[in-house]
């Protein structure tokens with residue numbers, strides 16, 4: 388089956404995010420962006436911008 392978008396299980400330990408349940412992300416869609424500009428040098432510069440505090 389050809390899917391337009393991939394889907395995957397996302398494990399996340401940001402427990403105060405409203406999408407987090409038992410260490411998994413239940414957001415309908417996840418967006419990750421670089422801290423600044425259009426690229427990241429390491430994982431600290433790649434941020435989940437879907438995060439919303441509970």
Ligand code: SF4
Nearest residue numbers: 399404407412435437
């Ligand atoms: S939206 Fe981001 S921070 Fe929140 S549970 Fe999902 S991956 Fe974690």
